[in-house]
Amino acid sequence: MRGRFITLEGGEGAGKSTLLAGLEAWLRAQGLAVLRTREPGGTALGEALRVVLLDAARAPISAEAELLLMFAARAELVRSVIQPALSAGQWVLSDRYTDASYAYQGGGRGQPEARIRGLEQWAACDLQPDRTLLLDLPVDAGRARALGRDPPDRIERESNAFFERVRAAYRARAQAEPTRFTVLDASASPQTVLDAACASLRPLLEPRA
Numbered sequence: 343m344r345g346r347f348i349t350l351e352g353g354e355g356a357g358k359s360t361l362l363a364g365l366e367a368w369l370r371a372q373g374l375a376v377l378r379t380r381e382p383g384g385t386a387l388g389e390a391l392r393v394v395l396l397d398a399a400r401a402p403i404s405a406e407a408e409l410l411l412m413f414a415a416r417a418e419l420v421r422s423v424i425q426p427a428l429s430a431g432q433w434v435l436s437d438r439y440t441d442a443s444y445a446y447q448g449g450g451r452g453q454p455e456a457r458i459r460g461l462e463q464w465a466a467c468d469l470q471p472d473r474t475l476l477l478d479l480p481v482d483a484g485r486a487r488a489l490g491r492d493p494p495d496r497i498e499r500e501s502n503a504f505f506e507r508v509r510a511a512y513r514a515r516a517q518a519e520p521t522r523f524t525v526l527d528a529s530a531s532p533q534t535v536l537d538a539a540c541a542s543l544r545p546l547l548e549p550r551a
């Protein structure tokens with residue numbers, strides 16, 4: 343039976359990595375095979391593109407090139423990792439996916455939604471997640487959590503206004519697709535966030551007709 347494809351989205355410091363670790367352990371405890379990945383990344387090509395995309399010391403990258411590089415990494419990940427794992431019955435947990443392109447390159451950079459939709463259909467095989475968990479957190483709170491870590495990367499250096507547009511774009515997508523999205527209050531404790539995420543995924547554990 344095909345596995346399930348679960349994506350985690352949200353702004354900087356929202357708690358995606360923290361939640362992913364808890365979800366992976368919970369799903370494994372249910373006896374499921376789980377594959378965890380991230381974007382941009384998850385393949386040799388994707389990890390190399392991640393370095394290019396996030397390196398703050400590089401020459402500026404145009405919004406168009408940034409969008410195409412995100413989808414180049416995704417094209418490789420979908421074909422060589424996600425689709426084979428789903429076909430083998432694994433649950434795939436991804437730290438970000440196509441909604442991030444709509445939020446950052448669409449909302450943040452102003453790239454037209456129709457252009458992103460076209461890339462999603464072609465480069466990402468129009469593969470849609472079974473469930474997307476959106477960790478929603480005010481921008482200031484997320485940035486405060488990220489303080490004291492490594493120096494900010496190329497995207498983390500953007501302004502608060504950029505991240506407010508990203509957050510608004512995520513929330514608009516969740517509102518437009520309430521069946522696929524579950525919005526989680528990321529200001530709650532890690533255990534409360536995990537419990538809410540598990541409650542959202544529990545119905546997907548039922549075998550499909």
Ligand code: Z5A
Binds near residue numbers: 446
């Ligand atoms: N990007 C893009 O532009 N377009 C695309 O299509 C894609 C990506 C796919 C890399 O993403 C960048 O790529 C990202 C978007 C862009 N740029 N930005 N900004 P990333 O996911 O690798 O980077 P990130 O979003 O900056 O991740 P992060 O800052 O590491 O956040 P996180 O994984 O969501 O948070 P965390 O590491 O789990 O937690 C952060 C801290 O908060 C940590 O100290 C935790 O212990 C703490 N924490 C976590 N949960 C809680 C709760 N519930 N309460 C209190 N404290 C908590």
